[in-house]
Amino acid sequence: MNKQVREPLFHISKRGDMPWYFGWSIRAAAIILALISCGIISTLVTGENPIQIYATIIDGSFGSMRKFWVLLQNTAMLLCVALALTPAFKMRFWNLGGEGQALAGALAAAACMILMKGQSNALVMSCMVITSILAGALWGCIPAFFKAKFNTNETLFTLMMNYVAIQLVAYFSVVWENPKGSGNIGVINPNSMIGWFPTIGGQKYLLNVLIVAVITIGMYIYLNYSKQGYEIAVVGESERTARYVGIKVEKVIIRTMLISGAICGIAGLLLVGGTNHTLNSAIVDGRGFTAVMVAWLAKFNPIWMIFTSFLLVFLGRGAGEIATDFGLNQSYGDILTGIILFFIIGSEFFITYKLSFHKASKKEEK
Amino acid sequence: MIEFIISFLPRAIAQGIPLLYGSTGEIITQKSGNLNLGIPGVMYVGGICGVIGAFLYEQSLPSPEAMNSLLAVLIPTLCCLLGSLLMGLLFCFLTVTLRANQNVSGLALTTFGVGFGNFFGGSLVKLSGADMPFLALSATSNCFKKSLPIADKMGVLGDLVFGYSFLVYLAIAIALVASYIINRSRIGLHLRAVGENPSTADSAGINVNRYKYLATCIGCMIAGLGGLYYVMDYASGIWANDAFGDRGWLAIALVIFTIWRPNVGVLASFLFGGLYILHMYIPSGMNLAVKELYKMLPYVVTIIVLIISSLRNQRDKQPPASLGLAYFREDR
Numbered sequence: 001m002n003k004q005v006r007e008p009l010f011h012i013s014k015r016g017d018m019p020w021y022f023g024w025s026i027r028a029a030a031i032i033l034a035l036i037s038c039g040i041i042s043t044l045v046t047g048e049n050p051i052q053i054y055a056t057i058i059d060g061s062f063g064s065m066r067k068f069w070v071l072l073q074n075t076a077m078l079l080c081v082a083l084a085l086t087p088a089f090k091m092r093f094w095n096l097g098g099e100g101q102a103l104a105g106a107l108a109a110a111a112c113m114i115l116m117k118g119q120s121n122a123l124v125m126s127c128m129v130i131t132s133i134l135a136g137a138l139w140g141c142i143p144a145f146f147k148a149k150f151n152t153n154e155t156l157f158t159l160m161m162n163y164v165a166i167q168l169v170a171y172f173s174v175v176w177e178n179p180k181g182s183g184n185i186g187v188i189n190p191n192s193m194i195g196w197f198p199t200i201g202g203q204k205y206l207l208n209v210l211i212v213a214v215i216t217i218g219m220y221i222y223l224n225y226s227k228q229g230y231e232i233a234v235v236g237e238s239e240r241t242a243r244y245v246g247i248k249v250e251k252v253i254i255r256t257m258l259i260s261g262a263i264c265g266i267a268g269l270l271l272v273g274g275t276n277h278t279l280n281s282a283i284v285d286g287r288g289f290t291a292v293m294v295a296w297l298a299k300f301n302p303i304w305m306i307f308t309s310f311l312l313v314f315l316g317r318g319a320g321e322i323a324t325d326f327g328l329n330q331s332y333g334d335i336l337t338g339i340i341l342f343f344i345i346g347s348e349f350f351i352t353y354k355l356s357f358h359k360a361s362k363k364e365e366k
Numbered sequence: 367m368i369e370f371i372i373s374f375l376p377r378a379i380a381q382g383i384p385l386l387y388g389s390t391g392e393i394i395t396q397k398s399g400n401l402n403l404g405i406p407g408v409m410y411v412g413g414i415c416g417v418i419g420a421f422l423y424e425q426s427l428p429s430p431e432a433m434n435s436l437l438a439v440l441i442p443t444l445c446c447l448l449g450s451l452l453m454g455l456l457f458c459f460l461t462v463t464l465r466a467n468q469n470v471s472g473l474a475l476t477t478f479g480v481g482f483g484n485f486f487g488g489s490l491v492k493l494s495g496a497d498m499p500f501l502a503l504s505a506t507s508n509c510f511k512k513s514l515p516i517a518d519k520m521g522v523l524g525d526l527v528f529g530y531s532f533l534v535y536l537a538i539a540i541a542l543v544a545s546y547i548i549n550r551s552r553i554g555l556h557l558r559a560v561g562e563n564p565s566t567a568d569s570a571g572i573n574v575n576r577y578k579y580l581a582t583c584i585g586c587m588i589a590g591l592g593g594l595y596y597v598m599d600y601a602s603g604i605w606a607n608d609a610f611g612d613r614g615w616l617a618i619a620l621v622i623f624t625i626w627r628p629n630v631g632v633l634a635s636f637l638f639g640g641l642y643i644l645h646m647y648i649p650s651g652m653n654l655a656v657k658e659l660y661k662m663l664p665y666v667v668t669i670i671v672l673i674i675s676s677l678r679n680q681r682d683k684q685p686p687a688s689l690g691l692a693y694f695r696e697d698r
Contacts, residue, residue: 094469160668171656171659293474329607331484335481342460345460
C-alpha cells in the first residue's frame with residue numbers, strides 16, 4: 001500500500017467485569033472535579049474566595065433547621081418522582097412524562113379538596129389518595145397503551161403529555177381561582193385545613209419524607225426480588241427474549257407504566273396535600289425532568305437514588321444561596337446544575353469503556 | 367373576514383418562525399440519529415448570545431445614530447451562531463464521542479441553556495441599569511426588522527407576503543434547502559443512512575461520527591437562529607427572562623407533526639403559530655379559562671399525529687430507526 005495508514009492515538013474498548021467500587025470512584029472523582037470547576041466559575045463571577053463559596057453552598061442546605069427541612073423535603077419529592085420513573089426506564093421505556101403524571105395527581109388531589117366541601121377530613125383525604133393515584137396512573141397508561149399496541153414513540157408521546165397536563169392545570173387554576181380575577185388558586189381550605197396532611201412531631205414535612213422512604217424500600221424490593229421486577233428487567237434487556245420465554249410484553253409495558261404513573265401521582269398528592277396546599281402549573285417545578293437524570297445517574301438503583309437526588313437538591317440549593325448572597329440571578333443554580341450533570345454524564349464513558357494508548361505503534365511496523 | 371386574515375396571518379407566521387428554525391434544526395439532527403432534547407436550551411443560548419453581541423455593540427457606540435445597520439445585524443447573528451455551535455459541540459462530545467445517553471444529555475443541556483440565558487439576561491438587565499425587569503435593544507431590533515421597501519406599495523399583498531424581515535425568509539429558505547439536501551442529494555442519503563442504520567453506513571465507508579457531529583452542530587446553529595429571531599424581531603429587541611417559554615418543546619413537537627420533513631414544516635409552523643395564538647382570537651368573553659384549553663391544541667394535535675403515523679406504520683413515515691441510540695463500532 002502506498003498510502004500510509006494513520007494509527008489512531010488510542011483505542012477504545014469495552015471494559016469487562018470490574019469491582020463495584022470502581023465505577024463509583026470514577027463517579028465520585030467526576031463530582032469532585034465538577035465541584036472544583038463550579039467553585040472556579042463562581043469565584044470568577046463573584047470575585048469571592050473559593051472557600052467562602054463552598055461555605056455558602058453548605059450554608060444553603062444546613063444553615064438553619066428550616067433550610068435543612070426544606071432540603072429533606074425537596075430531596076424526598078425529587079426522589080419520589082425518580083422512583084416512579086425507574087421501573088419504566090429499566091424496561092427501556094423512556095418516560096419523560098413524570099412532570100405531567102405528577103401534575104395529574106396534584107390536580108386530582110386539589111379537586112377533592114376544593115369540590116368536597118362540607119365532608120369530613122377522613123373522607124376527603126382518602127378520596128385524595130385514591131383519585132390522585134388513579135389520575136397519575138391514567139396519565140402514564142395512555143402512552144403505554146399506544147406503545148404496547150402500535151409501538152408509538154414513547155419519548156415524544158410522554159413529553160407532549162406534560163404540556164397537556166400543564167394546560168389542564170392552568171385551565172382549572174382559572175376555573176377555581178380564589179379570589180376571583182387573580183387567575184390562581186390561593187391556599188386551599190386555609191381555615192378548616194381539610195385535606196392537609198397531619199404534621200408529625202411538629203415537623204410539617206416529616207410525613208412526606210417517611211412516605212417516600214417507604215416507597216424507596218418498596219421499589220427496591222419490587223425491582224430486585226419480585227417476579228414482576230424480573231419481567232421488567234427481561235423486557236428491558238431484550239424484548240425478543242422476553243417474548244420467547246413467554247412474557248406478555250404488552251401486559252408488562254402497560255402494568256409497569258400504571259405503577260410508574262401511580263407513584264408520580266403520589267408525588268403530586270404529597271406536593272398538594274403535604275407541602276403547598278395549593279395548585280398551579282409550576283407546582284412540580286421541573287422535577288419530572290430532573291428525576292430522569294437522578295434515576296439515570298443512580299443506574300436505576302433505588303438506594304443510590306437517595307444519594308443522587310440529595311446531591312442534586314443540595315447543589316441546587318447551594319447555588320441558589322450563592323445567587324442570593326452575592327446578588328446574582330437565581331438562574332445561576334441552573335447553570336451550576338448543568339455543569340455538574342455534564343461532568344457526571346461524561347464520566348459514564350470512562351466507566352463503560354477503556355482507553356488504551358498506542359505507545360508502541362512504531363515498533364509494530366515492519 | 368379579510369381584516370381577520372390580515373391581522374391573524376402575519377402574527378401566526380411571526381409565532382411560527384422560531385418554531386420553524388427549531389424544528390428544521392432538530393430534523394437535521396434527528397436524521398443523523400441524534401435525539402437532541404437540548405433544543406429548548408440551545409434556542410435560549412442562541413437568543414441570549416445575540417442579545418449579548420447586540421448589547422456590547424450598542425454600548426461601544428458613542429450615539430445610536432452612529433450605528434452601522436450591517437454590523438448591527440452581523441454581530442448578533444455571528445454571536446448567536448457561535449453560541450449555539452458551542453452547545454451543539456458539547457452535546458456531540460457527550461453523546462457521540464463519549465456515547466452518553468442522549469435523553470439525559472439533552473435534558474441537562476436544556477437545564478444549562480435555559481439557566482445560561484436567564485442568568486446572563488438578568489445580569490445584562492442589571493448592567494444596563496434599567497428600572498424595568500427587561501433589556502431593550504430597540505436600535506438593533508430596527509435593523510433586524512427592516513422589510514423590503516416594495517412591501518408598503520403593494521397593499522394587502524405587501525403586508526401578507528413581502529412585509530416580513532429577512533430572518534423570516536431565511537427560515538423558509540433554510541427549511542426548503544434542508545429538505546432538498548436530505549431527500550435529493552448524496553450527502554442527505556448518507557445522513558439518512560447514518561440515522562437509520564449506522565453500522566451499515568459504516569461498512570459502506572461513511573464516517574458516522576463526522577456526519578453525526580456535522581448534522582447536530584448545523585442543526586443547533588439553525589435552532590439558535592430561532593432564538594435570535596424571537597428576541598430581535600418578534601419581541602422587538604426586548605429580552606425578558608423566561609419570555610421565550612416552551613417554544614423549544616413546541617419545535618420538537620413540530621418535528622413529529624411534519625413527520626421529519628422540513629418543507630412541510632414551513633406551512634406546519636404557521637399552523638402551529640396560529641394554534642399558539644388562536645386563544646387571543648376566540649371570543650370567549652369573560653371566560654378566561656377556555657383560553658388555557660386552546661393553548662393545549664398544538665400538543666394534542668402532535669399526539670394525534672404521532673399515534674396516526676404509528677398506526678399506519680408506513681416505512682417512510684417513521685422516526686429514523688436508530689434515533690436516540692449511540693453508535694459503537696465494536697458493539698456489532
